[in-house]
Amino acid sequence: MKIPFSPPYIDDDIKREVMDTLESGWITSGPKVLALEKLVAEQTGLTHVACCNSATSGLMLLLHWYGVTRGDEVIIPAYTYAATALVVMHLGAVPVLVDSGDDFNLDVGKIREKITSRTKVIIPVDIAGWPCAYHALFDLVNAPEVKSKFTPTTENQRRLGRVMVLSDAAHSLGARYANKPIGVWGDFSVFSFHAVKNVTTAEGGAMCINLPAPFDSLEVYKQLKLWSLNGQTKDALAKTNGAGWKYDIIYPGFKMNMPDICAAIGLAQLRKYPNHLLPERKKIFDQYVDFFRAHVWAELPPGDTPHRASSAHLFALRVRGISEGQRDEMIVKITQAGVSVNVHFQPLPLLTVFRTRGYRMEDYPVAYDSYAREISLPIYPGLTAEQVHLVVTSVVDAYNDVASVTVR
Numbered sequence: 583m584k585i586p587f588s589p590p591y592i593d594d595d596i597k598r599e600v601m602d603t604l605e606s607g608w609i610t611s612g613p614k615v616l617a618l619e620k621l622v623a624e625q626t627g628l629t630h631v632a633c634c635n636s637a638t639s640g641l642m643l644l645l646h647w648y649g650v651t652r653g654d655e656v657i658i659p660a661y662t663y664a665a666t667a668l669v670v671m672h673l674g675a676v677p678v679l680v681d682s683g684d685d686f687n688l689d690v691g692k693i694r695e696k697i698t699s700r701t702k703v704i705i706p707v708d709i710a711g712w713p714c715a716y717h718a719l720f721d722l723v724n725a726p727e728v729k730s731k732f733t734p735t736t737e738n739q740r741r742l743g744r745v746m747v748l749s750d751a752a753h754s755l756g757a758r759y760a761n762k763p764i765g766v767w768g769d770f771s772v773f774s775f776h777a778v779k780n781v782t783t784a785e786g787g788a789m790c791i792n793l794p795a796p797f798d799s800l801e802v803y804k805q806l807k808l809w810s811l812n813g814q815t816k817d818a819l820a821k822t823n824g825a826g827w828k829y830d831i832i833y834p835g836f837k838m839n840m841p842d843i844c845a846a847i848g849l850a851q852l853r854k855y856p857n858h859l860l861p862e863r864k865k866i867f868d869q870y871v872d873f874f875r876a877h878v879w880a881e882l883p884p885g886d887t888p889h890r891a892s893s894a895h896l897f898a899l900r901v902r903g904i905s906e907g908q909r910d911e912m913i914v915k916i917t918q919a920g921v922s923v924n925v926h927f928q929p930l931p932l933l934t935v936f937r938t939r940g941y942r943m944e945d946y947p948v949a950y951d952s953y954a955r956e957i958s959l960p961i962y963p964g965l966t967a968e969q970v971h972l973v974v975t976s977v978v979d980a981y982n983d984v985a986s987v988t989v990r
């Protein structure tokens with residue numbers, strides 16, 4: 583038996599929605615994208631959500647919307663996927679890294695010392711689908727001594743009047759914090775619909791708009807849609823409307839729009855996400871918890887509390903008392919048993935592009951420790967009890983082979 587790490591969920595309803603799009607005569611941005619935006623908005627309780635072609639694009643577009651540019655600083659976790667940092671660098675700004683807490687997410691208590699008059703944005707990342715401490719984050723950006731450092735240089739910065747919180751919610755569609763869905767916690771939140779995410783469009787993302795007054799969500803939505811389609815006043819569908827062919831380009835925009843053929847996959851998945859696909863994931867999560875709880879060497883990922891609920895995007899197991907090398911050996915053995923696992927994430931300073939720019943792993947010891955002992959197990963709807971059994975026994979066997987001798 584071979585167990586893949588994260589195959590996409592494809593059923594007949596998804597195939598039907600895709601066929602419907604193919605047969606409709608319209609495959610790029612059009613009615614399916616609008617329907618997906620509406621459904622994400624409904625499920626998160628927002629008025630406006632704008633889809634785009636990846637979370638990376640969405641994050642970059644929103645930093646650009648806030649006027650982030652050369653000389654600015656953006657605070658991000660050291661423990662995340664590289665895209666969180668690359669979007670900052672694409673705009674000429676500097677990613678300022680913060681170490682993690684013991685729940686993988688950035689340690690909000692370590693942010694204050696990193697804030698300078700150049701700080702424009704904080705990008706918290708809900709690692710593995712576990713929500714960040716949003717109350718503490720907003721207390722921080724609204725604290726008088728933090729606000730007084732803020733030096734706005736664009737109209738949007740002046741209107742918000744503080745460091746913006748741009749939630750990288752790539753993993754956390756369906757998660758909840760303080761009884762509200764993720765999507766309504768950042769000033770903006772960006773979901774990823776990449777192929778391995780809880781809901782996929784193959785590639786895609788959604789920008790959730792949650793700005794306080796005096797911003798107008800509809801106005802911001804229209805602007806983001808325009809900027810993600812070359813700054814063009816009419817999308818391709820509107821232009822096909824006979825005599826209405828004429829358009830203008832009113833902003834040097836980007837090409838980041840989501841096609842309908844992709845939206846169709848996500849639309850059919852999202853319809854069954856809250857009541858079927860998400861509970862299925864959580865069931866597997868709970869099965870792993872029940873099993874590993876009995877093993878003292880197994881450090882469980884954070885689990886739901888009345889205040890926070892994970893989207894169970896990853897099951898990030900940490901093994902107590904092992905080295906990075908032993909973790910790697912365990913992965914080889916688990917893989918030999920037919921189970922595909924993964925590591926989330928290599929902290930940014932371990933990657934060449936960051937190391938060569940002067941970021942040092944020693945400065946983020948908690949992130950390193952989490953990474954060095956971490957193994958992500960398969961978690962997705964459709965994993966059978968037999969498969970879950972193979973996963974857990976392969977992990978235990980690998981631990982007994984590799985680690986127990988030195989740890990006990």
Ligand SMILES: Cc1ncc(COP(=O)(O)O)c(C=O)c1O
Nearest residue numbers: 636637638663665752774775776
């Ligand atoms: C934490 C995090 N942020 C951003 C991204 C980028 O998402 P996308 O592939 O949709 O651009 C990913 C992708 O895996 C991610 O894990």
